[in-house]
Amino acid sequence: MKDLRSSERTSLPPAAHPVLLIAVVLGGIAAISCASILIRLADAPPLTVAAYRVTLAALVVVPVHFTKNIRNHRQAKTLNARAIRVTLLAGVFLAFHFILWISSLSFTSVASSATLVSTTPIFVAFFSFLFLKAKPSRRLLSAILCTLAGSTVLAGYDGTVSPDAVKGDVLALSGAVMASGYLIAGRFARQYLDISSYTAGAYGTAALVLVPASLITGTPLTGFSHNTYLLLVLIALIPQLIGHTAFNWSLRVLSPTQVSLLILGEPVGATLLAYFVLAESLTLQRFMGLAILAVGILAGASSADSREHGQGT
Template sequence: MTSDKPVISPILGLGLAILAVSAASILIRMAQQEAPSLVIAAYRLGFATVLLAPAALGRRWGEIRALSWKALGGLALAGAFLALHFAAWITSLEHTSVAISSVLVTTTPLWVALLSTLALGERLPRGVVLGLGAALAGGVIVALSQTCAWDGVRLACDWQASWRGQGLWGSLLALLGAVFASGYLLIGRRMRASLSLTAYTFVVYGSAAVCLWAAVLFAGLPAGGYPLNTYAWMLALAVFPQLIGHSTYNWALRYVSATVVSVSLLGEPIGASLLAVLLLGEVPGAVELVGGALILVGIFLAARSEPV
C-alpha cells in the first residue's frame, strides 16, 4: 500500500467501477450480433489505447520512456493476461448465459487469494477471508439459481440441462477468464506501485491490444466491414467498462490489496442484473437475490478490513 492520500476513497472508486463494468455483458451481447468475440475484444482494448494515447504520449511520455526493459516486460505480461482474460470471457458469452458467465468469471478472488501470498507476500486480513467466503457462497447461489428451483419442499436441479450443448464449454471459458484475470491483477498490484495510472494503463492496454489483434489476424477474422452500430457498441465497451471501470480498478491497486480489488469484481453480476431489469425486463428470482445479497456482504466485509 502507498502512503500518498487518494483524491477519493478507493472504496467509493471501486463502487463506481462496478457500475461501469456491469454494463459490459449487455454491450458485448449487442456487439456479438454482428462481430466475432475475438474482434470485439481487440476493438475494446484498441479503442481504449487510442483514447489514452494523447495523455500518455503527452504528459506521461517521459515516464514511459524511462521504463526499463524489465519493467516493460512485466507490463507486457500483464497485458497478455488481460488479453487472454477478455478473449476467454467474451467468447464464453456466445455459449452460456450472461448470469452463469458473469458468476464464473468473478471467481477471480479465489485464484487471487490462493496465489497472492506466494506472489506478493501479502497476509490476508480476517475480514478479507470472511468477505471472500461470503462472496463466493453468494456466487454459488446465483449459479445454482440458473438450474435449480424450489418446489416448496426441496431444491430440484436439472444438471443435464445446465451442461447440455455448448454450455460446458462456455462455463470453462468463463472460468479460464477468471484465472487469467487473477494473473493480470497480481502483476498489476506490483507494477502500479511505481507508475502513474495513465502510464500503466496505456502500456498494459496497448500490450493487450497488440496480442488480441495478432490473434484476430492469425485466426483470419475480418478486422472491418461491420455495421456502424457495432462499432458504437465496441467503442462504448472501451469507454465505460474499460477506461472508467478497469482503469479505476487499476487506480485502486495503488491503495488496496489485489484481493480487495478482485473481491469487488463480484459486484458485477449484481450490477448487470439491475441493468437487465431496467433495459431488458429480466427480473431476478428470489434465489438470485439471496446470492446477490451475500456477494454485497462479502464485498463490504473485505473492503472494511482494508485501511485506506
C-alpha cells in the same frame, strides 16, 4: 518483488482521499456492470469485441502517456524497467482474460458468466500466497468464502438457459484465472508507474495480442452494422476506459484481493441490467445470491489487510 528500492518509485501520493477512492470504485463498478449487456447486444464475434475494446482504449491512453512523458523528461527516464516488463505481462493476461470471458457469453447467461469470472478473488488470494507469500487476513478470507457462496447460489440455475452452459462456465472460470494474473501484475507495476504509463502499457500490449490473433484466426474486424460499431465504441469507452482504469488506479492503494472483491459488484449490476434490457429472469435464488455477494463485498472492502499490503504485491 521486494528487491526494488523505494527510491525508484514514482512520486505518486501514498494514499488517496477516502471519498475520492469510494467515488472512483463505485464509478468503476457501474462502468464494468455494463460490459456483459453491451457485449451481448453487439453483433460481433468474441475476439472482435475484445480486440476493439482494448485497441480503442489504447488509442486514447497511449497518446496521453507519451504527451505526459514528453513534458516530463525526468519521469520518462526513471521509469522502472522491471515494472514495465510486468506491465507488458499484465497486458497479455488481460488479452486472454477477454478472449475467454467474452467467449463464455456465447454459451451461458450474463448473470452466470459475470459471476463466475468474478471468482477472481479466490485465485488472486491463492496465487498471492503461492508466489508472493502474501497471507490474507481471516476477515478477508471470510469475505472471499462469502462471495464464493454467493457466486455458487447465483450460478446454480444456469442449466435452464443453454445446453452449452457448462462450456460457458469453464470459459468464464478460466477468464477469472487470467484476471487474477492481471490484477497481481497490476498491483506491482502500479507501485512504480503512474496510471497513464501503466494503462498505456497494459492496454497497448493486449491490443498487440488480440488484433494479430483476430487476423490469424480469420475473425472479421470490419463489415458490421452502424449499431454494432457504436456498441464496440461504448464497450471500449465505458467498461474499459472508465471501469478498468478506475480499478487500475485503485491498485496503487488497495491490494489485488481487495480490488478483485470490489469488482464483484459487477454481477450485481449486470444481473439487474440483464433483467431490464435482455429480459433474463430475476428469481428468488438470484436475489439470494446477490445478497450474499453484497455481504462478502462489503466485508472485503472494509478489511484492513495489512499483511497482504506489506508483501509488496
